[in-house]
Amino acid sequence: MPRPGRNTYSDQKPPYSYISLTAMAIQSSPEKMLPLSEIYKFIMDRFPYYRENTQRWQNSLRHNLSFNDCFIKIPRRPDQPGKGSFWALHPSCGDMFENGSFLRRRKRFKVLKSDHLAPSKPSDAAQYLQQQAKLRLSALAASGTHLPPMSTYNLGVSQPSSFKHPFAIENIIAREYKMPGGLAFSTMQPMPAAYPLSNQLTSVGSPIGAGWPHMYSSTMIDTATSISMAGGDYSVSAYGVPIKPLCHGGQTLPAIPVPIKPTPAAVPALSALPALLPNSAPSLSPTSPQTATSQSSPATPSDTLTGPSVLLSVAVH
């Protein structure tokens, strides 16, 4: 098996699909969402192969973003002018990749409109978001300080150990950002919330609670780097590990992306968020990760939610 270069894939095409690459980019961002241009940048920064023929692969990438239900579009807020929207991973898309590896996707992610609890109707979407806003605020009020690190996936339930599939996005990203020189990237820090909602859903859907024990944890990174992958080497020498660290068995966690495509009504719902979260203007800047964490709320912790795992489904066909 041809082995990529020591530090990168060099000019070889990485063994990742565009879906995987896009998911990596999105996952790498503190807010779990990126504009298209940043996704381009992420890919080009890390995979020299994609510094050429940009028109070709970027077209394909855009195609994937639009075509695949696992990517959802998030409108820019008025105070964030610019072209295009932000893109995020669908809350339930973590199960797409076989064994948690981004090398292969076995299930095509598809939003099922028939999900009775999914916010498929405009009113449902708005209500759902408001519920999540309440929930998050109540968690903030309860904790008083920091939010737990944010993740798209509920990793703490089905995979309590710290091990991650070498090609799971956490490992890939963490490996990328763990600078040997000591400069850790923002993924090593607690995840700020893109939109300060459903983070605490972990505590709703899981008895584990609000922690993300192995997301970007040092243990996880050590594990990853120990599997011949240190230094950003995208080695493929040890990816056959039967583990499924991503959201699994219905245990999923929305990262708050407000799906435009599956639920068009989410746009007005999203725009209503600032009203729900005074002074907590959800920051998209990695430099202000705690923007949304300093607020308390009159929302009561008794607010309940059915749980994220029932929102959407991964369809196999």
Next chain:
DNA sequence: CTGTGTTTAGCAGAAC
């Protein structure tokens, strides 16, 4: 004009 987003189509390879 350029970048972004959507859609359609065709093809190849892998999985079932």
Next chain:
DNA sequence: GTTCTGCTAAACACAG
């Protein structure tokens, strides 16, 4: 053999 996934190309519309 069929189905599914992924890649590529192309056309078009829209927004900044």
